[in-house]
Amino acid sequence: MNNSVKSTSEPTLTDKFQRGNVLASGCPSRGVLQDVTSRWGVLVLFALLRGTHRFSELRKSITGVSEKMLSQTLHALEADGFVLRTAHPVIPPHVDYSLTESGREVAKRVEELVNWIEVNINPILNARDKYTQRYR
Amino acid sequence: MNNSVKSTSEPTLTDKFQRGNVLASGCPSRGVLQDVTSRWGVLVLFALLRGTHRFSELRKSITGVSEKMLSQTLHALEADGFVLRTAHPVIPPHVDYSLTESGREVAKRVEELVNWIEVNINPILNARDKYTQRYR
Numbered sequence: 001m002n003n004s005v006k007s008t009s010e011p012t013l014t015d016k017f018q019r020g021n022v023l024a025s026g027c028p029s030r031g032v033l034q035d036v037t038s039r040w041g042v043l044v045l046f047a048l049l050r051g052t053h054r055f056s057e058l059r060k061s062i063t064g065v066s067e068k069m070l071s072q073t074l075h076a077l078e079a080d081g082f083v084l085r086t087a088h089p090v091i092p093p094h095v096d097y098s099l100t101e102s103g104r105e106v107a108k109r110v111e112e113l114v115n116w117i118e119v120n121i122n123p124i125l126n127a128r129d130k131y132t133q134r135y136r
Numbered sequence: 137m138n139n140s141v142k143s144t145s146e147p148t149l150t151d152k153f154q155r156g157n158v159l160a161s162g163c164p165s166r167g168v169l170q171d172v173t174s175r176w177g178v179l180v181l182f183a184l185l186r187g188t189h190r191f192s193e194l195r196k197s198i199t200g201v202s203e204k205m206l207s208q209t210l211h212a213l214e215a216d217g218f219v220l221r222t223a224h225p226v227i228p229p230h231v232d233y234s235l236t237e238s239g240r241e242v243a244k245r246v247e248e249l250v251n252w253i254e255v256n257i258n259p260i261l262n263a264r265d266k267y268t269q270r271y272r
Contacts, residue, residue, distance in 0.1 A: 020257035022179060022250055025200030029257045030179075033250060037173035043158060064161030081263025102259065109252050113245035114158055114169060121156035121165045123238065127217025 035080050036106055040065050040073040045099070045107040046114050048083065052098040082106055171216050172242055176201050176209040181235070181243040182250050184219065188234040218242055 020029025035041050040062065047053065047061045059070055074097060077083040082103030088094040099107055117124070156165025171177050176198065183189065183197045195206055210233060213219040218239030224230040235243055253260070 020254035022254060023183060023198055027257075028261060029254050032253050032257065032260050033178065034175060036249070036253065037175075037178050039170060042169065042173050047159060062159055079264055079267045080260055081267070102256065102263070105256075106249070106252060109245070109249040112248060113172070113242070116242060116245050117168050117172065118156035118158060118165050120238065120241075121163075121168065124168050124216055125164060127238070128215055131215045131217070 032080055035076045036082070036110065038073060038076070040069050041077060042110055042114070044070070044073050044077060045082065045103065045110045048097060048099045048103070049107045049111055052096050054094070054096050058097065077103070168216055171212045172218070172246065174209060174212070176205050177213060178246055178250070180206070180209050180213060181218065181239065181246045184233060184235045184239070185243045185247055188232050190230070190232050194233065213239070 020032075021027045022030045022033050024030070036045065043062045043065070044058065047058060053061065055070070055074075058074075059065060059067065062070070065073075074083055074085070078085050081100055084098050084100050084103075086096050086098070088096070156168075157163045158166045158169050160166070172181065179198045179201070180194065183194060189197065191206070191210075194210075195201060195203065198206070201209075210219055210221070214221050217236055220234050220236050220239075222232050222234070224232070
């Protein structure tokens with residue numbers, strides 16, 4: 001991250017950050033990575049890749065998430081521009097959540113990671129067993 | 137996740153889980169995903185892709201991580217078989233950390249995600265600004 005660049009006019013974000021650096025604690029890319037990889041953020045992005053969901057549908061898809069945590073997670077992802085919240089003007093109110101274009105891009109990377117873990121769960125659990133036997 | 141399979145002998149992990157399912161709260165793949173995407177886990181995997189590090193080198197690479205959190209994170213990743221801890225029998229003791237083969241596989245997926253966020257940090261921050269202006 002380089003934010004020491006000076007120009008004659010007020011610098012735009014593009015001037016300030018050529019590229020993020022998540023290893024630097026002050027770089028905003030680290031905060032975005034945290035939103036994306038938060039306990040529930042990663043699961044929300046993964047679930048929304050399958051299509052638009054209502055809040056209650058998301059809660060059903062992602063077992064174990066509380067209403068409060070799901071709401072906070074959706075807010076953070078909406079603020080980063082990854083999730084689109086659409087309130088339909090009907091009675092009773094109907095709100096749904098979908099991925100934006102950039103949300104789809106980031107969610108595809110999350111999916112690659114999730115798929116790898118799901119497919120490789122057996123060797124990972126075997127490694128865990130060996131570790132436990134060695135150190136217990 | 138299907139763990140209802142019964143066979144005549146004690147079922148192996150391979151029998152029990154055909155594939156993980158991170159959306160199911162009881163599936164162990166969700167715990168592995170949490171280790172990989174924990175606040176510091178994701179940064180440790182990313183940093184170790186660049187090569188073997190000593191503990192102190194990792195702390196220097198990943199600014200802001202405490203000794204305690206780095207230690208806990210390395211333990212979790214070691215237990216999952218992603219990180220190899222090597223203690224060299226020299227004086228003073230010298231311990232270093234590297235990725236295993238499966239650690240490299242999972243870290244490559246993490247890298248794809250991190251790279252996308254680092255490259256796209258400007259549009260993401262612009263989206264955040266718009267969101268803040270709309271809702272403040």
